[in-house]
Amino acid sequence: MSAATLPAVSVILPIYGVEKFLPACLASLQAQTFTDYELILVDDGSPDESGRICDEWAETHPNTRVIHQQNQGLSGARNTGIAAARGQYLAFVDSDDLVRPTFLQTLYELCEQNHADMALCGVEDVAENGAALPQPVFSLPQPGCYSGRALLEQFYSAGAQSYTVAWNKLYRRELWHTLRYPLGKLHEDDAVAHRLFFAAEAVCCSAEPLYCYRLRQGSICRTQVRPAHFDGVDALLDRFHFYRENALPAEPTARACWRQYLYLCGQAAQCPSEALAGRIAALQPALAGVPKAGLSLAERLSAEKWQRLAPRKLLKL
DSSP states (O other): OOGGGOOSEEEEEEESSOTTTHHHHHHHHHTOSOOOEEEEEEEESOSSTHHHHHHHHHHHOTTEEEEEEOOOHHHHHHHHHHHHOOSSEEEEOOTTOEEOTTHHHHHHHHHHHHTOSEEEEEEEEEOTTSOEEEEEEEEOOOOEEEOHHHHGGGGGSTTHHHHHOSTTEEEEGGGGSSOOOOTTOSOHHHHHHHHHHHHOSOEEEEEEEEEEEEOOTTSGGGSOOOGGGGHHHHHHHHHHHHHHHTTOOOHHHHHHHHHHHHHHHHHHHHSOOHHHHHHHHHHHHHHTTSOOTTOOHHHHHHHHHHHHSOHHHHTTO
């Protein structure tokens, strides 16, 4: 393919076990008002009919490429898509979600008109069947164009989700030259978002809720606590040290780290296991240097308890 025919945007869909939702996701992409994009479907060893759906879609949609691979998890699937992408910009869409018709066009125009490295839009939570919730739930960024570093302070605002997730954004491909998602980890977005914003000179935000996040049982974010859920604490620890090393305000990240840890410890106490006890114990040394400023008295006492005592004892194993 010549440079003249390269797509403006590469849309990357990591796919695993979503046969029920994938057709609607693909249809929402087909309905885009912006058409200069390639669609990269990464079948991450899906055990259901998702791979077949991908192949059938590609047969009738020439802008689509399908990559079948052994299961590597969400990070591995996204990384495969990044390596295969040919567009000037990259976008990620989770294959059980939906996008509004102007999703790509809005973000592309924001980047092009403002020479931005990244653009993002608002997020609307929708029901498992794709319908609007009885009481709408939105995560909306502050509209306008900013330096990426300025927006790092928004990671703990009311619209935090719209900043930290991977999938409501358009990225200039240069941001990914040396950056990839960590393999084998949950909360991979939290491990990468701060590095992306730090590297982006300009980020433009639209408050339009153009990305629809489907709330469904069994998704990665909505299952019973297990050791891998503490990967989110690891990601926040990395962000805390990154902020400190780059002279950025680190206290909000320290509070978020402790609160995530304490919440998960509380969940672990409801379904204790040796594996959870081991994961908590492994985090104790790393958390020792994280300040507790800004935590409530109850939170500080709980943190000290979980740091001082053996997790097996606390979990009554």
